[in-house]
Structures are given as C-alpha cells and as structure tokens.
Amino acid sequence: MFEDINSGDGGIYAELLQNRAFQQVTPNTTAALYAWSAINGARINVIADPSPISSALPNSLQLIIPQGTSGQVGFGNEGYYGIQVNSEWTYNASFYYKFSAASSFDGAATVTLQSMGETYATASVPISGSQTAWKQVAVSLTPTSSPASTANNFTVTFDGSNAAGQTIDFAMFSLFPPTFKDRENGLRIDLATTLSEMKPSFFRLPGGNNMEGQTWATRWQWNVTVGPLVNRPGRMGDWGYVNTDGLGLLEYMYLCEDMEIEPIMAVWAGYSLNDESVPEDELATYIQAAIDQINFVIGDPATNEYAALRASLGHPDPFRLTYVEIGNEDFFGSESYIYRWRDFAGILRAAFPHLRFIATTYPFNPVLNPAPELYDNHVYSTPDYFVENAFYYDAYERNGTYYFQGEYAAISTNAADVFGSNGRLMYPTVQSSVGEAAYMIGFERNADIVFATSYAPLLMNVANYQWSPNLVAFDASRVYPSTSYYVQQLFSTHRGTEYLPSKLPTYNATLYWSVTRDTTLRNVYIKVVNYDAVPASMTFALPFEVSSAGLVTVITGSADASNSPTTPDAVVPTTFKMTFSQTFNYTAPAYSVSALTAYLV
C-alpha cells in the first residue's frame, strides 16, 4: 500500500532537490526558500514571476549578485535532509533560467555537489544575459569520491568578480541520481529494489489519506500529475507538506510495470478529510474524472483522449489494471457513501464491466447498492490484538464477497490509545511482527475470501515522518527493512498455490501455522508462528511424502528488538538446511516466524 507520507517526495521518487520548483509556496517569504540557502553574499528570493515558466509553476527563484562581491556567489539546496554523493553514479542536473532584463553578461554558472567547501563534482553551464526567455540547461555530475556523510549540497554559483550586479531568474531545478530500471523521472534504486525483493503482487495507490485532500479542492487529481514536470502544480498533501506530484499517475504505472506487479488504483470518491461529501447532484464531474483516470491507464488511444494522452507520453499500450478502489476509509463518510458508491460503482461498472471495484466502508454497514463484490478492511492495533484475532476471517460469511486487507499493522503496545504516542512503536519489533504473522496465517487459511493483503504504511523517512511504524525506514543514503518487512517477504516468497487444511490450536493460542503447496514448483511450505516467550516443539504428520532435504528460514529475536538506523540488522532472516520425513519434528524459537520448505517426491 503506498501513499506519500514522506515516502514519495524525498523517498522512492528519486528527485534529490527539495522544493525544486517552489510549488504551492508564498512568494517573498523565508518559508518559500525552504531547503535553499544563499552563498557568499548572494541575495535570493522566491518571486511571483511576471512571466512564469508555466501557469502551473508561477514562482521562480530570483538571484541578485550584489556589486563588489567576489569569489563564488549563488545558492545551494540541502536535498531531502541530505544528498547522497556516490562516485559510482552520474547525476543529471537541470534548471531553467532567464534574465528579467537583457544584460551584456556572458559567463557561466558553476554547478557542484559539495560539502563544507569540499567539492565532489563540478560542471560549468554557459549563461547569457541575452536570454530573456526561459531556457533549460542540463549538466551531468560525476563525483570524484563518495563521502560517508550525506550532509552535502547542490550549488549553483557565479564568479562574483564578473557577475556582480546581475539579476537572474531560475525555475524548475532537478537533480537525479541513476534510477530503478533507468526510468526517466524514476525511482530511487535502493528503495525500489527493497520493495521489489518482497516479491509483491500489487501496489495500492495513490492512498490512503493522501488521495482525499483536506478539502475537495486539495484532493489528489490524476490529470495534474501527468505530463511535463513544468506543468505539474503539485499540491499540499494530507500529511503536512507539499507534494511535487513528480511521482504521478504515469510514474506509478511504470513502477508497477517495472516491478511486474499490478496496481490497485483508487479514484477520489467525493469525500475529503474535513468530513465534507460532495452532494449527489454534484458528483458527475468527479465520476467523469474517475472515468478519465481509468481511461488514461487502460483506454484505447484510438477512441479516448486520455488514452491518447498516455500514448503521447510514450505508452500506447494499456497498463495492467483489474482493481479500482472507490475512495478510502469511507466508513468516515458512510452515510454519503450510500449514494457516492451507488453512482460511482453504478456508472464505472457500466463503463468498465471487466474491472472489479472495491468499497471502503465497513462490510455491509451501511448496506450498499449495487452490492459490493469487494471490501477494503483496515486495522491498526496492538500485537496482542492480532494474535487474539487471528481467526478474524474464519467467521466471515461466505456469500460471494471478497476482502482486501488493504492496511494493517501492529503500531502500539497501548490498547487504550493505539493511535496515541504513549506506547506507539517507532519501528516494528519482533513481537509486533510475530503478532502480525499470526493474523497473516489467518489470511492464508481464509484465502477463499481474502484476495489481497498489504501492510501499511510502507515507507518512512527517518528525518521527517508523520506516522510510525512503517514497513521500511530510510534516510538520504540507506534503507532499513524492518522485522515486519522480513515477515511480509517470508510470506510472499513462501506463498504456495493452495492451502492444505490442518487442525490449529484453539483461539487465543500462541502457536499458529499454515501448510500450503505450490503445485507447479512441487514445494510444500509450512509457516509457523510462535508468539510465546518460550520455544514450541511440534510434530507434523504430512499426508504425502516429501524428500528429506529441505530448508527452514527463521525470523526471531528478543520481543522488543527492532531494525533501525542505529541497529539496521538487529534481526534478519536466517536460513538453514532441514531434514524432512513424512512425520517430522520442529521447534519454533520463542517469538519467531518460520517458513519450512519441503519438496514433494
């Protein structure tokens, strides 16, 4: 499950410059210069440009080089809480510039990656005072070393002795490192690789709260997140910072394509986080926007203008799409969802009969028409809750309705105030991840009605975050997979194609297991969850023969152990050879998740 909670900008979206285009800021304020700073006496200010680079980007950075300055004068950007400088990488830097008034200046800008005066990479860009219209310039930067620290800056400076007195406007900066699959405007390689190594099947986007907007006007709107970056205005996201929307709908689709997974794509459904619902007689505009969004993803360029837009952006073929979610957590707006679902699902089902639409209220509460085929359930609670409710789906009625556990995580040890700060987990712990695993065993046992599941939220920038815990933490140079990440990965890579019934302990036990079989690979997977503080010895009697050689992968550690920037590898999976027979013993360590792999003979 993905949404931008300090996880897109400055996270998986590989742009390295923060506040790169001065989107959604108030000109002539200090705040508008966030992440930028003047160098050696330069004067910089964000202005409402009288001739802006685009209507989407009305602001520009104005540099004034005062008379009498000498040495390198200009400005720098600190990145998203740091910039990783890697000598194995070539960085692509670009910006637009113009002179608001023609001048005789004919010089160059020096573009660098540097720290405290040490320059790691530098390039020169010709700058001409005759350039009164916006001109984009681009350079590549190849560092000569890789400093351990990420306290580095991107800088643009001029030789003060010959640039004194000049006023130059700048817009739409960008600095990219190499990206995942070399995709232009793409993803940070280490984060995307970490997600890909979980072998996920789908990617839910674009949220979550961050799709909804605090108001209707600030909702996520697909059409302003596609096309040239200079035409993307960005928006104030729902987690307290401006989203550049450089990671837009097309980038999300490329993410799915490059990771060989499919999107579960949400459409805005007329409800914003200020608890305001669009009245039924005003829904048509938003339903059409949803139709256009879906056509952008799967439409025929020959017959639909938004599909033609997709083709013009380089992807004439439709993307994979099966599941479309109508809204997010509409149990907060369930009364209006009765008509919002009726109209959205009614019209979208007719327009796209092969797609499957997911409702986001509580199942059957309120009663919805048309009856949803799919519901998205969310649950955040304590580790104990997940163990005590490991049979949550067993009691669900089998009535042709299927469930997406779209968000779940053990986030606190304080049952009295799960979302509060007291008892809240900063990072998953072994105990919280083992608790989640007990619940996940229940997903497998009930796979006849649970068709998809995803931990949430996914990514956290440890330098600036609004939610904890998350599956994967990161900073400007490193990724910190959590204990829950390894549990997700273990379940995902030991999935099987069929569930083999077995007699589980009674409710509120501490020991859970599942037996699945992959009929293609002819593997048998036995996942064992021990939530007890002592090891659990077990005997398995299989109804079929297996070869003696097999493997077991175990995630275990002290209950409150976490992977974090200070203890990145406190708990990692370990794999051992294991001897199997049709009847065999296994001892599950205290607080552990094990995946046993045996091979059918």
Ligand SMILES: [NH3+][C@H]1C[C@H](O)[C@@H](O)[C@@H]1CO
């Ligand atoms: N409040 C959670 C529920 C919402 O859908 C997400 O945006 C939040 C974090 O995963």
